[in-house]
Amino acid sequence: MPEAKSNADALLKSVMDNKTPESYSPGLEGVVAAKSKLCSIDGAAGKLYYMGYPIEEVVNGSATYEEVAYLFWHGRLPNVKELEAFKDEFSKLRTLPQQVMDFIKLLPHTCHPMDALRTIVSLLAAFDHNPERSPEANLNRAIALTVRFPTIVAAFHRLRQNQTPVEPDPKLSHAANFLYMLFGEKPDDTTAKVMDVAMVLHLDHEMNASTFSSLVTASTLSDMYSAISAGVGTLKGPLHGGANEAVLKMLLEIGDPARVETYVDDALAKKKKIMGFGHRMYKAYDPRARLLKEYARRASEKTKASRLFQITERIEEVMIQKKGKQGIFPNVDLYSGIIYHQMGIPTDIFTPIFAIARVAGWTAHVLEYWQENRLFRPNALYIGPAARKFPPLAQR
Amino acid sequence: MPEAKSNADALLKSVMDNKTPESYSPGLEGVVAAKSKLCSIDGAAGKLYYMGYPIEEVVNGSATYEEVAYLFWHGRLPNVKELEAFKDEFSKLRTLPQQVMDFIKLLPHTCHPMDALRTIVSLLAAFDHNPERSPEANLNRAIALTVRFPTIVAAFHRLRQNQTPVEPDPKLSHAANFLYMLFGEKPDDTTAKVMDVAMVLHLDHEMNASTFSSLVTASTLSDMYSAISAGVGTLKGPLHGGANEAVLKMLLEIGDPARVETYVDDALAKKKKIMGFGHRMYKAYDPRARLLKEYARRASEKTKASRLFQITERIEEVMIQKKGKQGIFPNVDLYSGIIYHQMGIPTDIFTPIFAIARVAGWTAHVLEYWQENRLFRPNALYIGPAARKFPPLAQR
Numbered sequence: 035m036p037e038a039k040s041n042a043d044a045l046l047k048s049v050m051d052n053k054t055p056e057s058y059s060p061g062l063e064g065v066v067a068a069k070s071k072l073c074s075i076d077g078a079a080g081k082l083y084y085m086g087y088p089i090e091e092v093v094n095g096s097a098t099y100e101e102v103a104y105l106f107w108h109g110r111l112p113n114v115k116e117l118e119a120f121k122d123e124f125s126k127l128r129t130l131p132q133q134v135m136d137f138i139k140l141l142p143h144t145c146h147p148m149d150a151l152r153t154i155v156s157l158l159a160a161f162d163h164n165p166e167r168s169p170e171a172n173l174n175r176a177i178a179l180t181v182r183f184p185t186i187v188a189a190f191h192r193l194r195q196n197q198t199p200v201e202p203d204p205k206l207s208h209a210a211n212f213l214y215m216l217f218g219e220k221p222d223d224t225t226a227k228v229m230d231v232a233m234v235l236h237l238d239h240e241m242n243a244s245t246f247s248s249l250v251t252a253s254t255l256s257d258m259y260s261a262i263s264a265g266v267g268t269l270k271g272p273l274h275g276g277a278n279e280a281v282l283k284m285l286l287e288i289g290d291p292a293r294v295e296t297y298v299d300d301a302l303a304k305k306k307k308i309m310g311f312g313h314r315m316y317k318a319y320d321p322r323a324r325l326l327k328e329y330a331r332r333a334s335e336k337t338k339a340s341r342l343f344q345i346t347e348r349i350e351e352v353m354i355q356k357k358g359k360q361g362i363f364p365n366v367d368l369y370s371g372i373i374y375h376q377m378g379i380p381t382d383i384f385t386p387i388f389a390i391a392r393v394a395g396w397t398a399h400v401l402e403y404w405q406e407n408r409l410f411r412p413n414a415l416y417i418g419p420a421a422r423k424f425p426p427l428a429q430r
Numbered sequence: 431m432p433e434a435k436s437n438a439d440a441l442l443k444s445v446m447d448n449k450t451p452e453s454y455s456p457g458l459e460g461v462v463a464a465k466s467k468l469c470s471i472d473g474a475a476g477k478l479y480y481m482g483y484p485i486e487e488v489v490n491g492s493a494t495y496e497e498v499a500y501l502f503w504h505g506r507l508p509n510v511k512e513l514e515a516f517k518d519e520f521s522k523l524r525t526l527p528q529q530v531m532d533f534i535k536l537l538p539h540t541c542h543p544m545d546a547l548r549t550i551v552s553l554l555a556a557f558d559h560n561p562e563r564s565p566e567a568n569l570n571r572a573i574a575l576t577v578r579f580p581t582i583v584a585a586f587h588r589l590r591q592n593q594t595p596v597e598p599d600p601k602l603s604h605a606a607n608f609l610y611m612l613f614g615e616k617p618d619d620t621t622a623k624v625m626d627v628a629m630v631l632h633l634d635h636e637m638n639a640s641t642f643s644s645l646v647t648a649s650t651l652s653d654m655y656s657a658i659s660a661g662v663g664t665l666k667g668p669l670h671g672g673a674n675e676a677v678l679k680m681l682l683e684i685g686d687p688a689r690v691e692t693y694v695d696d697a698l699a700k701k702k703k704i705m706g707f708g709h710r711m712y713k714a715y716d717p718r719a720r721l722l723k724e725y726a727r728r729a730s731e732k733t734k735a736s737r738l739f740q741i742t743e744r745i746e747e748v749m750i751q752k753k754g755k756q757g758i759f760p761n762v763d764l765y766s767g768i769i770y771h772q773m774g775i776p777t778d779i780f781t782p783i784f785a786i787a788r789v790a791g792w793t794a795h796v797l798e799y800w801q802e803n804r805l806f807r808p809n810a811l812y813i814g815p816a817a818r819k820f821p822p823l824a825q826r
Binding site: 072086092095096097113156159263274411416420423 | 470710
């Protein structure tokens with residue numbers, strides 16, 4: 035079989051020449067995928083920056099979600115006048131086209147809210163009749179999508195419970211209006227503030243998996259809807275957006291601060307992953323978790339659901355003691371779940387809230403990437419059979 | 431501002447430590463993203479292998495789309511009996527749930543067929559009531575999705591023309607049945623064969639952008655529908671699946687073999703990209719183009735549309751003469767467009783046909799990746815502002 039031999043040689047040569055195993059980093063860990071001005075992480079120090087602004091200052095400086103989204107899309111913070119105009123534009127886009135609402139009504143009530151969101155984001159492409167692909171047109175798509183994520187999630191959630199969707203209230207902030215559309219009641223100021231902070235903290239996180247997937251899709255010069263529905267589908271996975279749901283399940287299962295240590299020991303002995311701890315980027319305390327923890331504490335005092343908070347604090351204490359030396363610390367998922375739970379939000383809406391927050395980051399990264407677009411087309415390291423003769427069907 | 435300074439230092443340090451610009455390859459060109467047994471490319475020699483079988487032998491050995499899909503999903507070729515059973519299973523899954531057909535009917539007729547396909551693939555998740563995530567359950571999803579892609583595309587295409595969708599014919603092959611559902615008439619054997627060959631040639635192509643995007647989405651342990659709808663959205667872009675549409679447009683615009691050279695000279699002088707030539711992976715003639723060319727020649731003799739073929743041959747001749755030394759040769763998109771055009775298929779269905787073929791590859795790569803899953807989470811090279819104080823709203 036001389037042909038097969040020479041093919042095998044050629045194949046081997048190509049693997050040796052272009053695809054040396056040494057350059058292979060599973061999951062692209064540590065590999066630079068793109069340049070970006072938007073967000074940076076100092077993992078060793080446990081620091082996160084939004085365009086150079088430390089995340090603690092952004093949150094403690096009372097920046098709202100709208101304000102930070104403006105920063106990501108425009109590259110600078112708005113002044114009072116710009117922010118007012120922007121919030122006005124923002125709130126006007128909330129209502130969905132009637133035909134899109136008709137589709138949401140047809141979705142089976144058993145549909146996972148992330149499946150519903152991904153499908154409706156994809157569908158919105160069909161109602162965008164603007165053929166323009168200019169940066170301005172794409173920025174408008176970014177804004178409209180971000181504004182409409184809460185409307186889609188809240189409408190689907192109410193419909194699956196046989197409730198009527200709630201019309202958005204243009205007087206409410208992005209975060210407050212989401213809670214209003216979800217529950218049909220305006221949230222108090224504290225609850226609205228906590229939701230706003232959680233959304234600011236989840237708005238962006240450098241080249242995370244869902245942002246990366248939006249960029250990969252966008253890099254063929256496909257459209258914003260394709261890129262963002264890919265982001266939604268990627269976020270859905272339990273290794274990414276689904277993690278805070280798993281944290282809450284674990285906390286409820288433990289049920290008592292006194293049982294934490296036994297639970298942790300047992301899980302570690304079985305080499306089971308303890309959700310809400312450790313992050314590929316941080317070898318220190320996740321700065322988002324530190325901020326959220328304070329809001330979770332306040333919220334649990336207010337709602338008298340302090341038991342859940344106590345369990346969480348205890349698991350943090352035990353885990354840092356046992357795993358801190360290995361760089362495993364609380365991540366953002368540890369405290370977000372209990373915050374949403376205390377607001378009365380069902381667990382399968384936790385990941386959609388993550389999406390509602392992250393979509394501004396996804397779109398900002400896509401807009402930035404398109405300024406200097408390059409198709410993502412990596413290589414595979416071939417580990418399959420060497421070149422061989424194709425046997426006819428009758429001879430198998 | 432001592433704090434900002436130390437933050438800036440830390441930031442700089444982290445960039446220097448972990449994200450050296452030297453390791454940055456735009457578009458991840460030449461970077462190994464995953465190991466795979468499925469497909470390999472010897473770009474220098476212009477060779478493509480499906481699990482070690484040279485693509486020429488696969489096509490000339492008369493392997494059908496069903497047979498090659500079996501190879502990708504099961505890792506080996508089926509024998510006569512296995513192939514019969516598999517084809518039987520394949521054809522039985524073609525009909526869509528009635529509720530899904532109702533959704534397709536509601537799509538605006540102006541919707542791009544790729545937007546329709548992406549949306550309906552996403553929607554199918556809502557009608558999958560099997561909670562299993564086992565390899566077997568996911569293989570079944572892979573098969574069902576692949577089988578149903580033609581049904582979705584054909585149904586939408588007929589509905590947008592106010593025609594009734596055509597029920598699938600279980601006696602027809604995957605390729606022939608697609609043409610039947612599209613046109614409402616059974617294709618002759620030659621046409622069915624050409625479509626089958628085109629689909630075999632487009633089934634997989636190593637770590638291309640859409641396959642890669644399916645893997646990135648799948649790597650969070652999200653689901654098959656999320657991964658495949660991401661693939662559809664990625665393929666939609668003109669730098670990927672949309673290329674053969676652009677080729678046909680160019681050929682029709684040139685209109686005469688005698689005008690080819692002027693067109694090429696003019697385009698090269700203006701540094702305009704000539705569609706259908708060059709490929710990141712091949713520095714030689716794309717082997718898929720070589721095979722498709724013969725079928726395009728036969729098809730054009732049959733339909734007497736030889737003028738278009740002559741223009742294509744002439745552009746190939748001129749381009750190889752002018753750009754061959756730089757490794758720029760015909761790619762698969764040069765001949766696929768004229769094949770579909772001669773079958774009477776509208777140009778906006780070309781990319782959906784690519785998707786119909788590639789979905790077996792996407793799903794096979796996802797199933798393989800999940801066997802040894804690792805979250806895709808690369809880094810960004812931060813090029814934004816250094817750490818700075820966050821100014822309160824009133825002070826901007």
